[in-house]
Amino acid sequence: MIFDKSAIQDMGRFERAEFINALTGPKAVYLIGSRHEEGHENLALFSSIVHIGANPPLIGIVFRPDTVRRHTLENIRNNKLFTINSVHPEFIDRAHQTSANYDEHTNEFDAVGLDKFYLDGIDVPFVKASALNLLVSYQEEYPIKSNGTHLVIGSIDKVVVDKALVAEDGWVDIFAIKSAVCVGLSRYGEATFLQKQDYARP
Amino acid sequence: MIFDKSAIQDMGRFERAEFINALTGPKAVYLIGSRHEEGHENLALFSSIVHIGANPPLIGIVFRPDTVRRHTLENIRNNKLFTINSVHPEFIDRAHQTSANYDEHTNEFDAVGLDKFYLDGIDVPFVKASALNLLVSYQEEYPIKSNGTHLVIGSIDKVVVDKALVAEDGWVDIFAIKSAVCVGLSRYGEATFLQKQDYARP
Numbered sequence: 001m002i003f004d005k006s007a008i009q010d011m012g013r014f015e016r017a018e019f020i021n022a023l024t025g026p027k028a029v030y031l032i033g034s035r036h037e038e039g040h041e042n043l044a045l046f047s048s049i050v051h052i053g054a055n056p057p058l059i060g061i062v063f064r065p066d067t068v069r070r071h072t073l074e075n076i077r078n079n080k081l082f083t084i085n086s087v088h089p090e091f092i093d094r095a096h097q098t099s100a101n102y103d104e105h106t107n108e109f110d111a112v113g114l115d116k117f118y119l120d121g122i123d124v125p126f127v128k129a130s131a132l133n134l135l136v137s138y139q140e141e142y143p144i145k146s147n148g149t150h151l152v153i154g155s156i157d158k159v160v161v162d163k164a165l166v167a168e169d170g171w172v173d174i175f176a177i178k179s180a181v182c183v184g185l186s187r188y189g190e191a192t193f194l195q196k197q198d199y200a201r202p
Numbered sequence: 203m204i205f206d207k208s209a210i211q212d213m214g215r216f217e218r219a220e221f222i223n224a225l226t227g228p229k230a231v232y233l234i235g236s237r238h239e240e241g242h243e244n245l246a247l248f249s250s251i252v253h254i255g256a257n258p259p260l261i262g263i264v265f266r267p268d269t270v271r272r273h274t275l276e277n278i279r280n281n282k283l284f285t286i287n288s289v290h291p292e293f294i295d296r297a298h299q300t301s302a303n304y305d306e307h308t309n310e311f312d313a314v315g316l317d318k319f320y321l322d323g324i325d326v327p328f329v330k331a332s333a334l335n336l337l338v339s340y341q342e343e344y345p346i347k348s349n350g351t352h353l354v355i356g357s358i359d360k361v362v363v364d365k366a367l368v369a370e371d372g373w374v375d376i377f378a379i380k381s382a383v384c385v386g387l388s389r390y391g392e393a394t395f396l397q398k399q400d401y402a403r404p
Binding site: 003015026052089100145163174 | 210
């Protein structure tokens, strides 16, 4: 079946959101840890993190300014440092719960029941249950004219991961840690390894 | 183990590429179909497609200007229309092969052995073996200062998918079609459904 522009426009708001969000999935989900300028911690689930480059190591995150997630964006703009933490099957429910519309003074670590840890001299919280933790610093930001979202570019400053997960060629075994993915707004899954391909030549 | 900035900088070029690319995975992979201004078709694999918004329906694609994939970017800039096509386990090898450094006049549909189809009055090719096909039109572009990549924003104009895959709430069952994911540059997998979460409330 072909869904054209008018068929998509005619969908209800939530129907269209599930439909369009599914088209770019499976999407890796991560918890972003940050700190409010008044001191309390914040934790929020994101599925819009994209690889920007390896040298220098950069990631991009798409932020919707009209959702609860703006707390994270405000914290990142103010504090410049934040953390990105992997999600695993045993706490998908708690990770999803961080997407509730808590007021900006709620500490979602406490609200959903996830433990944190800190690195010496760094004031942003990491998720203890995550097998992969990144410390990221805010670099720059692009407002997207088409719909008012924001692309934030972050520099990967530190990677916390078990050395046994890093292969000889540098690859990190994200399949082994069962890093969660989502399709649409409410369905979660995990990714399993199928095959390795050699560097392609004509 | 903590890999800090200097440890990452000290890695070899290919080691760092596998390491950093893995951190944002699992990433959905899609084939982008386009047409060169001289008429021939182009097909290339991308793992940097991100949801931008549902209303209007928008996606983002990160393009590296210094790779073979610039053929696709040039075609998209010239022609404005392109297609995004899902990849499935039975042709991951052929999809990966499109990433080889073919010259700009190579038609990768022919080079790797993937069939195409056309929609009436639309001059860009779709991948026949894909369970999900999107027709997308170029909207705008942001050069990323941090590393010279480009974020292209595209509007989803048409979605071709079996109606049986669309759930009552609008969701598209991307798990059922086994849409392929990659982690790093060379490892591919598939995503399997685990659980559905209700809309989160505080």
